[in-house]
Structures are given as C-alpha cells and as structure tokens.
Amino acid sequence: MKNTLLLLAFFIKLLAANGQTFIELNDQYNALYKKGAYKEAVTIGIKALAQAKIEYGTEHENYAIISHNLAEGYYALKEWKQALPLYHQAVKVYAITAKTNETIDIALCNNSIGNIYLVQKKYDSSAIFFESSFNYFLKNSEAHYNNAIGVMNNLYDLYVPLKRYKEAKNVFTKMLPVIETKEGTMSANFKAVFANLATMLDYLEDYATLEIWYKKIMPSVQKEKGKLSKEYGDMAYQLGSYLKKLNKKDEAILYLKEANHAFRAVAGNIENGEIALRNNDIGLLYMDLTKYDSASVYLEKSFNYFILNAATEYENAITLMTNLEGLYMPLLKHEEAKAMYSKILPVIEKK
Secondary structure (H helix, E strand, C coil): CHHHHHHHHHHHHHHHHHCCCHHHHHHHHHHHHHCCCHHHHHHHHHHHHHHHHHHHCCCCHHHHHHHHHHHHHHHHCCCHHHHHHHHHHHHHHHHHHHCCCCCHHHHHHHHHHHHHHHHCCCHHHHHHHHHHHHHHHHHCHHHHHHHHHHHHHHHHHHHCCCCCHHHHHHHHHHHHHHHHHHHCCCCHHHHHHHHHHHHHHHHCCCHHHHHHHHHHHHHHHHHHHCCCCHHHHHHHHHHHHHHHHCCCHHHHHHHHHHHHHHHHHHCCCCCCHHHHHHHHHHHHHHHHCCCHHHHHHHHHHHHHHHHHCHHHHHHHHHHHHHHHHHHHCCCCCHHHHHHHHHHHHHHHHHC
8 A cells, every 4th residue: 555655656746747737737727817818728727627636636625626717717718518517516526625515615616507507598507506605605794795796696687587576585685684784774785785675575566575674774764865855755755655555545645745845855845747746646545535625635736737737747637637526526526626627628628
C-alpha cells in the first residue's frame, strides 16, 4: 500500500512537471473567464477538470469547484446541455465535502440550474431549484441579501407569466420582512415588492390579506410623507377599494375620503377628474348604506364637475346622470331630478 501511494505521488509530480497542475489550470481558467474569453476558458476548464480528478479524485472540494467554474463558462456561452450536468455534479460533490446541502456554493448552483430549466421550459424543475436557492439566501439574508433579491426576481420571472400567483405571493410574502429589516418600508425595493405582492393578492381576490398589509404599511407612509401626500392618497384609495369588496362600506368611505383630501391637497385644492371619480365612489357607497342625503352630496359634486368639463368628460357625465337617477327616482325626488336633467340636456344636445 505504501509503495502504491509513493508511485501515485511520483505520477502526479511527473504530470505537473510535464504539464500544469490543477491550481495553475484553474487560475488560468479564472483569468480568462474574468476577461470574458469564455470559449478559451472552457477549453482550459476541461483540462482543469481532468487534472482535478487525477490529483484529488471526484469527491474533493477542488473537483466541485472546477465543475462549478466550468459550468459557469458553458452558462455564459448559453450552452445549457453542457452546463447543466456540471452544475449537478458540483452540487453533489459540494454536499459530500461540506456534509450538508445548505452552503452558498450549492445555493448559487441551484439558482443557475433553475435558470437553465426556465430557459428549457421545464417549469416544475425550475421552481424546485429556485425555491431551494431562495430559501437558503433568506435564511442567511444578512450575508447574502443581494442574492436573495436576485433569486426572488428569478422566481417572479418563473411564476408570474405562468399565472402561478399563489406561489409568487408566497415568495413576496417571505421577502418583504427581510427588505423591511434591511432597508425600511419606504425603500425602492420594499415599494416594488409590495406592489408585486398586492398585484398577486388582487389576482387571487385575497382582499382580507390586502387589508392587513395596507393597514400595516400606511402609518409609515403617513409618518414619512404626510397624510396629504400623493403616496398616502394612493394607498388610502386602494385600501378603500379593497374594503368595499369586503363589504366594509363605512370603513371604505373613510379611506376614500382620506384619499380625496390628499388628492385635493396635491392638486392645490383644485377639483379634478380623479377627485370627482372618488366622489362618485363615495356617493354610491352611501346609497348602499341607505344614507341618501350624503349620497346626494357626493354624487352631485361628481356630476357637476363632469358637466363643467363635458368636452373631455362626457361619458362620465352620462354615468353620473344614471347614478343620480338611481338615487332620485325611487325616492320620488322630482325637483332634484329635474335640475339634473336641465344640466345634462344641453350637454347631450351639443354632443
């Protein structure tokens, strides 16, 4: 046995003397890769892989490293068939040497494998590897925050075009607390991911969860931007709309009014179409609650704005006429109806 080991050592030394060691080949590969010379790098990488097998065997960390590196070279060349088995090989050996499946190198490989399967339209396989990578980076987000963001974006590219909204929702739900801790609720990343989450929840018609999220975030928006800001107004409007769908009409009215206060302040206290549309929404909610006097106030505000701007708001003026008819006729408010028709008829005649 001792003689065999001596012969093996002599063979490796002889090989290194006549050629290049694994370390030398791997360094050469890395230098070429960094220059973007991927074809040349791959040629060297193939030699480095063979040399690693000779020097270290197939269950050594260096064998995993060169398998991973060579896979990256093929990946850069979009040669997926060559890259994929090398990534799988790297994962297998990394797991053996680390005695765990949870390492950054494995997570990076899994992300690349997920991307290849996505390109190949093997969506279920792609999801498995992306999710594995994502979960690792989430658990280690302090050290690997940017990687967590990157894999989250890859999962978006996988799930959303396939309309797998539930899976996408779960990804964004996991990521938001991490972003909040790292960057705060007013950061660009938090806003973007929250918008994505809200869209998924809207598609899923999960308005109760939307209510929870909006009520959690709005105090921060109010503190940072003020209650009369566009940001707060937009959120108040969205929350009011979701509360309406949850049949929480009194609360919906409250937030729609807050939205209009903000929109009016942003507009310099001047009425505009956005405010008029919200007044219509509020009026209809008051109708549903049989608070007809309040309904009349808001619907008439909206109607009068659209009449004054009928040149560009004709369809909205007609819609408001219909809404006011629905209010006045059952209540036999003939005088109010007469005044409304007197305003709309010249507009219709002109049109």
